[in-house]
Amino acid sequence: MCSEKGKGEAMFTIDVSAFDDLLSAIKAKGYALLGPTIRDRVVVYDQISGSKDLPIGWSDRQEGGTYRLNKRKDQAFFGYSVGPQTWKKFLYPDHLKLWEAHSDGSRIEIEPATPESRRYALIGIRPCELAALAIHDRIFLEGPYLDPHYQALRADTFLLAVNCTEPGGTCFCHSMGSGPAVKQGFDLALTEIVENDDHYFLVNPGSDRGAEILQEVVYHEATAEETARAEKALSDAEYRMGRYMDIDNIRELLYRNLEHPYWEEIAKRCLNCANCTLVCPTCFCSTVEDSTDLSGASASRTRMWDSCFTSQFSYIHGGSVRQSAMARYRQWITHKLASWQDQFGTSGCVGCGRCITWCPVGIDITEAVWALRESEGETRREKTQLTGV
Amino acid sequence: MKTSTQPKPKIAVWKFASCDGCQLSLLDCEDEILALAGSVEIAYFPEASRAFVKGPYDLSLVEGSITTPHDAERIHKVRRSSRVLITIGACATAGGIQALRNFSDVNDYIPMVYASPEYITTLKKSTPINEHVYVDYELRGCPISKHQLLEVLNAYLNGRKPNIVPRSVCMECKAGGNPCLMVAEGIPCLGPVTQAGCGAICPSYHRGCFGCFGPKETPNTASLSDWFSRLGLSKPAILQQFRGYNGYAEPFRKESEILEYESE
Numbered sequence: 001m002c003s004e005k006g007k008g009e010a011m012f013t014i015d016v017s018a019f020d021d022l023l024s025a026i027k028a029k030g031y032a033l034l035g036p037t038i039r040d041r042v043v044v045y046d047q048i049s050g051s052k053d054l055p056i057g058w059s060d061r062q063e064g065g066t067y068r069l070n071k072r073k074d075q076a077f078f079g080y081s082v083g084p085q086t087w088k089k090f091l092y093p094d095h096l097k098l099w100e101a102h103s104d105g106s107r108i109e110i111e112p113a114t115p116e117s118r119r120y121a122l123i124g125i126r127p128c129e130l131a132a133l134a135i136h137d138r139i140f141l142e143g144p145y146l147d148p149h150y151q152a153l154r155a156d157t158f159l160l161a162v163n164c165t166e167p168g169g170t171c172f173c174h175s176m177g178s179g180p181a182v183k184q185g186f187d188l189a190l191t192e193i194v195e196n197d198d199h200y201f202l203v204n205p206g207s208d209r210g211a212e213i214l215q216e217v218v219y220h221e222a223t224a225e226e227t228a229r230a231e232k233a234l235s236d237a238e239y240r241m242g243r244y245m246d247i248d249n250i251r252e253l254l255y256r257n258l259e260h261p262y263w264e265e266i267a268k269r270c271l272n273c274a275n276c277t278l279v280c281p282t283c284f285c286s287t288v289e290d291s292t293d294l295s296g297a298s299a300s301r302t303r304m305w306d307s308c309f310t311s312q313f314s315y316i317h318g319g320s321v322r323q324s325a326m327a328r329y330r331q332w333i334t335h336k337l338a339s340w341q342d343q344f345g346t347s348g349c350v351g352c353g354r355c356i357t358w359c360p361v362g363i364d365i366t367e368a369v370w371a372l373r374e375s376e377g378e379t380r381r382e383k384t385q386l387t388g389v
Numbered sequence: 390m391k392t393s394t395q396p397k398p399k400i401a402v403w404k405f406a407s408c409d410g411c412q413l414s415l416l417d418c419e420d421e422i423l424a425l426a427g428s429v430e431i432a433y434f435p436e437a438s439r440a441f442v443k444g445p446y447d448l449s450l451v452e453g454s455i456t457t458p459h460d461a462e463r464i465h466k467v468r469r470s471s472r473v474l475i476t477i478g479a480c481a482t483a484g485g486i487q488a489l490r491n492f493s494d495v496n497d498y499i500p501m502v503y504a505s506p507e508y509i510t511t512l513k514k515s516t517p518i519n520e521h522v523y524v525d526y527e528l529r530g531c532p533i534s535k536h537q538l539l540e541v542l543n544a545y546l547n548g549r550k551p552n553i554v555p556r557s558v559c560m561e562c563k564a565g566g567n568p569c570l571m572v573a574e575g576i577p578c579l580g581p582v583t584q585a586g587c588g589a590i591c592p593s594y595h596r597g598c599f600g601c602f603g604p605k606e607t608p609n610t611a612s613l614s615d616w617f618s619r620l621g622l623s624k625p626a627i628l629q630q631f632r633g634y635n636g637y638a639e640p641f642r643k644e645s646e647i648l649e650y651e652s653e
Contacts, residue, residue, distance in 0.1 A: 040595075042568040065616070067573045084568050094564045271609045273581035274556065278563035289552045291540075294421075294428045296547045305564065310556045311606050325607060360559070360571050360581050361616045 013226050016199040018217045019077065020050050022160070022188075025216035026121045029209075031158045034090060035123030036083070041069055043083035045090070048123060055080055062169040062242070062353065064362025074194045078124055081168030084358050086281040087122055087129060091153045092136065098288065100300045115152035124162045125186070127179035128171075128352040132281035133159075134185050135346060139284065158209070161186040165193075165233040169242035170353030172366055176247065178350045180237040182206075188213060191230040202230045243353060245366045246373065246381060247337075250347075253372055254338040258330065262371050267326035269361050274307035276355035276363070277332065282348050285313070308332050333368055398447035398546070401433035403467050405453025405460050406487055406515060410532040411478035412436050412452045417535050425539070428546055444470035448545060451524075454480040454515045456487060461512065461521060468522040475541060476518045479531035479634040483603055486531075488515040488637035492645075515637070526551070531601040531634035534586050555606040557581055558598050561589035570597055577617050579630060582608035582640070603635035610644035624652040 014022065027033055035048040038055045048054065059072045060080045072079050101110045125133070140150040164173070164180035173179030182189045187210030191202040202222055205211040222230075277283040287306035292299045306313055309328045314321035322328045340348030349365065356364045370380055402412050416437060418425065432442035449471035455461050468474055479485050490498065491514045499506045518524055528541055537553055544551035558580035562569065570576040570592055578597035580589070584605040591598050604610075610631065617627045628648040631641045 040568050040573070042573050044566065044568070065572055066575075067568075084572075085566065089566070269609075269612045269615075271557075271581040271612055272607055273559040275559050275563065275569065275581070278560065290549070291552060292543060292547045292549065294424050294543055294546060305560075307556075307560065310554070310560075312554050312556070323607070325609060358569055358572055360569060360578075361612055 011222055011227075012203040012205075012214060012219045013222045014201050014203055014214075014217055014219045016077070016201065018219065019201065021217040022213065023050055023123065025213045026123075026158055026160065028216075029158070029213070031119045031121035031156075033121050033123055034087075036078075036080075038069065042067060043069070043080055045083075045085045045087060051077060054078075054124070059166060060168060062171075062357045064170065064356050064364050065359055066362070067357050075199065076166070076192060076194045078162045078190075078192050079166045079194070081164065081166065081171055082126055082129065082352050082354060084279050084354065086279065086354070087125065087133065088136070088281060088284065090118070090120055090122075091133075091157070092140075092150055092284055093153075094305045096149055096303045098301045098303050100298065102298050103296075105297075113149075115148045117152045117155060119156045119158075120153070121158035121160060123160045125159055126162060126164055126352075127182040128173040128176075128350040129281055130159065130161055130182055130185050131173075131176075131178035131350040132352070135282050135344065135348070135350070136284060138344060138346075158213075159186045159188075159206075161189040161206075163189060163191040163230075163234055165191065165237050167237050167241040168353060168357075170356040170364075171241040171351065172243040172245050172353060173351035174238045174241055175243075175245040175366075176347060176349055176351035180241075181234045186210070191234065193226070193229050193233065195229070200226070202226060243351075243356065243364070243366045245349075245351070245369050247347070247369075250369065251338040251341050253369070253376075254334045257372050257375075258334070260372060260375065262368070262375065263326045263330045265371075266329050266363060266368065267324060269363055270309075270325040270329045271360060272309045272325045272328050273360060274309040275358050275360060277307040277309060278305060279354040279358040280336075281352055281354070282336075282350060283307070287312070308335070329363075333365060336365070337369070397428065397430045399432040399442065399444075400429045401444065401446040401449045401467075401471065402431075402436065403433075403449055403451045403453075404436070405451065405464065405481065405518070406456040407453030407478065407480040407485065409436060409452070411481075411530070412450070414477075414533050414535045414538050415450070418539055421539055425542065429542070446471050448473045448475065448542075451476045451481050451518055452478055454484045454487060454517060455521055456512055456515045457510060458512065459510075464518060464521050473525045473545065474518075474522070475526045475528060475545075476524050477528045477530075477533050477538065479529065479601065479603060480515075481518045482527045482529055482638075483635045484515045484517050484637035486634050486636075489632060490515055491637055492632070492649075517637070528553075529584055529602040530586055534588070536588075537586050553586065555584050557605050558583045558585050558587070558589050558592070558602070561585045561587070562592050565589055565593060567592050570595065571616075571620070575620050577620055577622055577627075577630060579613070582610050582613050599633055600631070600641065601634050603638045604640040608640045610640050611647075614644060614648065624648050628652065 036043045037053045057075045061068045097113045099112045140147040161182045186206040189204040285306045286303050289302050311320040336348040541551045571578045576597045579600035580598035583600045584602040586602045628645045631645040
């Protein structure tokens with residue numbers, strides 16, 4: 001089952017009317033509030049000033065290559081699943097100047113860019129996204145190669161997590177062991193309950209500063225009934241996800257199928273447009289671009305998001321190593337699900353489903369795994385037969 | 390870094406069959422044009438000045454496609470007088486919108502357009518410059534992006550590679566925070582098969598990509614066509630998508646010809 005730890009610990013309850021007090025208390029500590037809001041018919045992450053900016057009363061329908069917002073019958077604050085953007089847009093920005101160099105004709109001086117500190121509060125970060133954040137933390141903060149820019153942006157982040165009681169059509173976090181309830185690495189975790197005339201949040205403090213913030217608002221100790229409702233909502237969510245993936249020995253599954261004909265089948269559909277990697281909360285590959293002014297007296301280096309789906313990504317002396325869409329898709333999924341484990345000790349996939357929804361032609365990572373398994377004679381198991389991690 | 394004693398490179402701008410929009414991008418570089426004029430000698434640019442300096446030229450920017458027997462000869466003269474030749478825009482790199490004639494018989498159109506067709510001497514096809522002479526670098530777009538034009542001139546002046554990559558328009562949409570129009574609204578968009586460079590301008594204004602910058606590297610046009618039909622587009626409608634400003638660029642041309650064959 002999904003972590004009992006995450007589910008059992010929600011000990012306090014706040015009324016929906018106290019939610020803005022919670023945000024004000026966080027803001028008063030000097031954090032910039034970032035959270036979900038609706039723009040261009042999708043849920044994006046941006047600066048918010050309060051609950052009025054949240055997609056209240058909205059839900060979404062997600063399928064391979066399709067995303068539509070729709071109205072809910074209730075006024076839930078968090079009744080939708082993740083949209084196309086990820087928090088990496090704030091903590092690992094797309095365009096980042098690394099250094100500038102100036103020449104006076106005889107000497108060259110290099111000025112590294114000073115890492116900019118930010119105090120972000122990520123409002124409504126989901127369990128799968130917390131798992132992705134933990135992956136980036138391990139890579140950028142725990143070495144062997146520290147990223148001073150990530151370090152500065154991430155140094156003081158307040159994490160107001162929201163458990164998922166309304167999973168989406170392409171979600172499969174339960175299979176990946178990253179949701180629908182948060183386990184760790186948050187300051188406060190909320191579970192929203194909207195039933196009949198009741199609308200409240202169960203609050204689980206995950207850190208001292210989270211507990212301090214909670215002291216600033218009106219709360220009470222959760223009743224047994226409130227806790228039971230939250231637990232039921234979360235255990236129901238486990239089996240309401242639109243996708244599931246069997247990750248049993250998945251590393252070996254992929255390694256022994258590197259020459260599988262399925263990759264050519266996928267390549268017929270894959271546009272190698274890079275959308276999957278750019279919407280992925282864990283993909284962090286980047287490239288650097290060097291530019292000059294017209295005179296050549298100044299130069300600068302900028303870090304930009306890159307993708308293993310471009311030919312330049314694997315360009316070395318003599319040409320691109322991965323010329324075909326087949327090679328690029330195989331590389332991506334094998335890294336995500338198998339070699340990531342060798343490299344960083346975890347799966348590179350957290351089951352958020354973005355790559356499925358935002359693939360313009362609906363290519364599905366969970367289907368790829370099932371296709372490999374079925375070709376080896378396994379029968380596809382039902383959702384309820386998968387126990388999760 | 391160059392010193393002031395080095396002579397400034399001589400630049401020429403040539404026009405073939407085109408609308409002039411791409412060479413106007415050079416004049417559009419309002420903030421940067423003075424710095425540029427300080428770094429190069431604009432030796433031949435009829436759109437900007439009647440003062441012509443004789444060739445040979447260090448760098449020629451060539452706009453437009455080849456549509457007449459006269460131009461088919463003239464481009465060789467331009468090549469001979471140019472050390473480096475860069476083609477600019479969809480006409481020069483792919484034949485342009487006028488290459489739509491390549492899909493039918495141009496003689497059928499001439500009497501419809503001209504009162505005295507006997508005066509018209511034209512080629513059956515509108516072809517890109519690289520079908521006639523060796524081209525050192527191609528700058529895509531209808532029109533080209535002035536940022537890319539400055540970048541290619543900057544790179545030339547500094548002896549480095551231009552930062553222009555043949556990746557998809559999708560990557561510019563994602564960098565700019567645009568949600569995908571095709572996924573979120575079912576609007577057909579050529580972005581996944583089109584080269585970046587425009588800054589994803591159409592999707593930023595809620596329009597699907599028209600493919601102005603031509604095919605990206607390894608474009609999968611067949612898969613996109615297939616998805617367009619799932620979005621409800623008919624084969625002739627999908628054909629129209631590919632047959633635009635870059636309709637004669639090979640991946641787009643092949644896709645539209647397959648669709649034409651399948652529609653018959």
